[in-house]
Amino acid sequence: MQILDGTAVRAEILAGLKPRIHQLSRPPGLAVVLVGHNPASEIYVRGKIKACGELGIYSEKITPAESISTGELLAIIDELNRRPEIDGILVQMPLPRQIDSRRVLEAVAPEKDADGFHPVNVGHLVAGRPGPRPCTPAGIIEMLKYYHVPLEGRHAVVIGRSDIVGKPVAIMLLQENATVTICHSKTSNLAEECRRADLLVAAIGKPGLVTGDFIAPGAVVIDVGQNRIADRALAERLGRREEFDRKGFALVGDVHPAEVARTASAYTPVPGGVGPLTIAMLMANTVRLAERHI
Ligand code: NAD
Numbered sequence: 216m217q218i219l220d221g222t223a224v225r226a227e228i229l230a231g232l233k234p235r236i237h238q239l240s241r242p243p244g245l246a247v248v249l250v251g252h253n254p255a256s257e258i259y260v261r262g263k264i265k266a267c268g269e270l271g272i273y274s275e276k277i278t279p280a281e282s283i284s285t286g287e288l289l290a291i292i293d294e295l296n297r298r299p300e301i302d303g304i305l306v307q308m309p310l311p312r313q314i315d316s317r318r319v320l321e322a323v324a325p326e327k328d329a330d331g332f333h334p335v336n337v338g339h340l341v342a343g344r345p346g347p348r349p350c351t352p353a354g355i356i357e358m359l360k361y362y363h364v365p366l367e368g369r370h371a372v373v374i375g376r377s378d379i380v381g382k383p384v385a386i387m388l389l390q391e392n393a394t395v396t397i398c399h400s401k402t403s404n405l406a407e408e409c410r411r412a413d414l415l416v417a418a419i420g421k422p423g424l425v426t427g428d429f430i431a432p433g434a435v436v437i438d439v440g441q442n443r444i445a446d447r448a449l450a451e452r453l454g455r456r457e458e459f460d461r462k463g464f465a466l467v468g469d470v471h472p473a474e475v476a477r478t479a480s481a482y483t484p485v486p487g488g489v490g491p492l493t494i495a496m497l498m499a500n501t502v503r504l505a506e507r508h509i
Pocket of ligand 1 (some may be wrong): 351
């Protein structure tokens, strides 16, 4: 049984970016738009800005008030689209309720779309053409390649069909010549579908939903879930009581940690598996966009 360590993959990705950044005539530039004061978003954005600083990417944080209107936010995006030193724009989700999030994401110029969420880039992904890819799914593929997990001809089952993780990772696995099944909240016989997987990707947002009976012996399991749980009994069931008692919460994935360790041939831990790769791929997207602009 192998633990797929995301920090090692992240280190390799970032090391590969450094010489590319040095070759450019100016630093790549990333603008991060963070509306309001969502605590989780603030932590994510801090991590993104810090990663830029460490790599030599110019970053700018724009922090409009919670009360901003869609029109005002669109004006900010429009200005960022025009600025030549800004290569990538990222609008941190979720946005406040009064904002038309779709309009905002679609306002980002596709050639500055650091998250790969613009419909034009979703189209490029589906058509197998180059373009920025959503960061978490792209990180999963990097992880699988780093550990030489065979994909061609293998049966991959993805649980979750979100635009951010489930759908794009399923398309990327298809492009790696896996046979892909997508499961979701309306799938009947979920455990049975999952047991057919050589590669199981769980992107659900439900702590420990994937138990041993979902996993074929020897399967590779990628746990995308990042769930902060405040229920001591659940922490206990997932073998995280000690962490819970120390911190008052536990961070767990969508896969039952002890049961996956018993059944799978390889799996990503939470934390330390897929999590570290998202920011690394954001950096990779930003450098790629800068290379194209310059
Ligand atoms: P989402 O809520 O948008 O989508 C969840 C998906 O799971 C849906 O498509 C739904 O159909 C499916 N689902 C829900 N309940 C189900 C059930 N009982 N059985 C089968 N399918 C079910 O979530 P998301 O944005 O895709 O994120 C999923 C998880 O991944 C979350 O825990 C999130 O925190 C985590 N995540 C981690 C990273 C990272 O590691 N950097 C990035 C993005 C998301």
